[in-house]
Amino acid sequence: MAGKFRASNLVNTLLVAVAIAALSGCAGTSSPSKTAGQGSTKSAIGGYKIGEPYQVKGVWYYPKEDFRYDDTGIASWYGPGFHAETTANGERFDQNELTGAHKTLPMxxxxxxxxxxxxxxxxxxxxxRGPFMPGRIVDLSRRGAQLLGFEEQGSAKVRVTVLADESRAVAAAARAGQAGVDVSRVSPDGAPVPMAAPRGVVQVEGAKAPVQFAERRPFDPSETVPGATVDGRFMPAAVVAAMPVRGAGRIYVQAGAFTVYENANRLRARLAALGDTRIDPAMVGDTQYFRVRVGPLGTVEAADQVLTQVIDTGVNGARVIVD
Incomplete structure (x- = not known):
């Protein structure tokens, strides 16, 4: 009986250990996705992914292809705790490469x-995918934070702009599963480079010479971006450019943007108790928008606090911007 009792205890202990391990594997994180065993050395090429709408801490995000994306906000970085993990599109995260996490851009x-x-x-x-803190626009690898000069402080005011043609090319390469194939085999519109079938030349007496059309030229991101294709992935080189900036910019919490002024004014009045709330008009193409903003705010920490307060009022689309 004693031996049976000890065996039963051992089985129960093992079951508890398995349960704890399973729960720890499901633990949530506010950082980019972490889906593979740390320390794995297996190569992961990854693929093309947009993804369905998803919700984190009550906030909805809507991934989509947006090759005109150009926005400002606060950047953060991630590194040692995620090194060698699998990213959301199946690649292997390397904190020493120039990669990043974004909430909605295609991967x-x-x-x-x-x-x-x-x-x-x-x-x-x-x-x-990430960062899943509402007040952050992008999470960079540790190497990216080092090159941009904010590794020590942890965050920085940034502008994020999609490179349209280059993004179409790397997306098409990933979509086609072109492991080991140079992205120059992708045309500017993202389609595979067409290959004409061979055929004989037909000469018609008295006919004009046929019109010659230029071939659609394949696009290689390395023509415009320093970098190289490694294992089917185009990886940017560690090159820092100096860009003109208009000072450091002021931080705001943007609660919403409306085409009808009365709607913007109602939201402004609703948020007035949180601080200096204003309506900033802006033209986007041919459309007039009225942006409701709280601020300017002196620090990133203050912006985070106000953003939380705005979201708590039910305005889940609020975000931190730099202007």
Missing amino acids: PSLVRVTNLENGRSIIVRIND
């Missing part, structure tokens, strides 16, 4: 990230 895509506080600018490959 992979190439973006220029500019530090608005010092003018440093780099190109990074977006291959992960």
Whole structure:
């Protein structure tokens, strides 16, 4: 009986250990996705991914292809705790490469990230989802934070701009599963380069010479972005450019943007108790928008606090911007 009792205890202990391990594997994180065993050395090429709408901490995000994306906000970085993990599109995260996580952009895509506080600018490959803190626009690898000069402080005011043609090319390469194939085999519109079938020449007596059409030229991101294709992935080189910036920029919490002034004014009045709330008009193309903003705010920490308060009122689309 004693032996049976000890065996039963051992089985129960093992079951508890398995349960704890399972729960720890499901633990949530506010950082980019972490889906593989840390320390794995297996190569992961990844693929093209947009993804369905998803919700984190009550906030909805809507991933989509947006090759005109150009926005400002606060950047953060991630590194040692996620090194060698699998990213959201199946690539292997390397904290020493120039990659990043974004909440809605397609993966992979190439973006220029500019530090608005010092003018440093780099190109990074977006291959992960995050950061899942509402007040952050992009999470860069540790190497990216080092090159932009904010590793120590942890965050920076940045501008994030999609490189349209380059992003179409790397997306098409990933979509086609072109592991080991140079992205120059992708045309500017993202389609595979067409190959004409061979055929004989037909000469018609008295006919004019046939009109010659230029071939659609394949596009290679390395023509415009320093970098190289490694294992089917185009990886930007560690090159820092100096970009002109208009000072460090002021931080605001933007609660919404409306085409009808009365709607913007109602939201402004609703948020007035949170601080200096204003309506800033802006033209986007041919459309007039009225942006409701709280601020300017003196620090990133103050912006985070106000953003939380705005979201708590039910305005889930609020975000931190730099202007």
